[in-house]
Amino acid sequence: MNLPAVKVIYLNEMRRFWNTLLQSLASPVISTALYFVVFGAAIGSRIEEIGGVSYGAFIVPGLMMLSLLTQSISNASFGIFFPKFTGTIYEIMSAPISFFEIVLGYVGAAATKSFIIGSIILLTASFFVELRIAHPWWMMLFFVLTCISFSLFGFIIGLWADNFEKLQLIPLLVITPLVFLGGSFYSIDMLPPLWQKITLFNPVVYLISGFRWSFFEVADVGVAWSLLMILVFLLTCLGLVWWMFKTGYKLKQ
């Protein structure tokens, strides 16, 4: 195992985060605060409690998931796309380092960033609504697994994209709709019966539901399903990355 390589890739990626600290941290804090002002205070006060949870608190897990998914994907995809774009990836490809070590460095850094951002959102939220976390370990598990698996997914997008447009395409056209329609801001019970069925094909529903259950014990689907879905997603991404490095897809000729 080439640990020095994992370390330098990780620290190099994290340095970018610290260099743009204001932007990295201020933007999630500000946007979360705005969501709470609008949905929590202004509109939320007119919405009845969901499963005994006030609407302002109800949206916290969904809001965290929204940020975790988009931040993980954008951080990880940019992290590997940029060296490809500038050509500096030659150095990584010619170094004595395995695919797993490359992934560990890049995805580890992206997941760490998401984790920090998610924690800050949670902290910010606690200033606006009264939060209780019923199952802290489950919460941590979903939190960490989401950071890792969506950073992996972002890494795949970064490998696959050969221009800036493609880099934005999947987050914009796939992830954002799935998150918004995945119950970030509502319980799927509120939907008409047909849409409740359709929604179950949205994998993000399982993530948000499981995560919300760890806070309030209110869930749209069983927590075991949530865990299973995220593990399946994680393993699928890992397999895909492994295949990409094995075949040199978009990396090697």
Place this chain on the structure above:
Amino acid sequence: MSTILSVKNLSKTYDSGHQALTNINLDICQGEIIALLGPNGAGKTTLISTICGLVSPTSGTVTVDGHDIITHYRQTRELIGLVPQELTLGAFDKVWDTVNFSRGLFGMAPDPEYLTQLLKDLSLHDKRDSMLMTLSGGMKRRVLIAKALSHQPRVLFLDEPTAGVDVELRKDMWQIVEKLRASGVTIILTTHYIEEAEEIADRVGVIAGGELLLVEDKSALMEKLGKKQLRIDLRETITEVPASLAEFNLSLSDDGTSVTYTYDTRGERTGITTLLKAINDAGLGLADLQTSQSSLEDIFVNLVHTES
């Protein structure tokens, strides 16, 4: 001398169908400097990229210090440093950080002392805290060399190190290469400047059209390149070279209207004056004179012709 790098029957066909390398065989000894000479698109960069792991070979094997580059890529890549042709550097990193990054990437523990000395040797020390995007092209080239040497490799690839580089840096580069050779590093460089090969290499390989046409000691190749020819068109047609001109080894053209004299430009005397006098004495009239040098280009053409 022991072989550090061995290329056997290496071929590469890109997905586009372009055959970049055809059956390359090459052994490189420890501590030697070999220049791969060839025109653009000859396959020089593909050969280097394959050895360094950037391009997968279609067939054939490469071993570095006895290890296969695919099954034992960790061992082989630790030994290799690569300076790419393009100035590919991140924009926002600092010189010191990027050199440390490279060292770590190759599995080496940090060694600030060695890296400081390296930056000093490459006249980069006062730029250690500069951002890469603020450096000039020449300085970027030096940073790429520093990155390639950051893990103390035993084999260094320099892909057209002096393309687009000013005279001063080119001389510095040659000095750096000389210093590395003294420390036992094996160096493989590509170039299309014959002078560069002449200046620093021990052996020269000529690549054209994806084939390694020859690998020779520099002195042998330079001898070929140092030859010039003088063609003398005659006023009258002759059937054989007069006996009085026998010592000049002239070759007579098929139609008998011209003779060709081959001489060495680096010799003390070219013998042209004596030849012309002798021709005059033999009673032959001169219609025209024309000299030509066997350039690298000519050698390519000749080699490609004999191949096919």
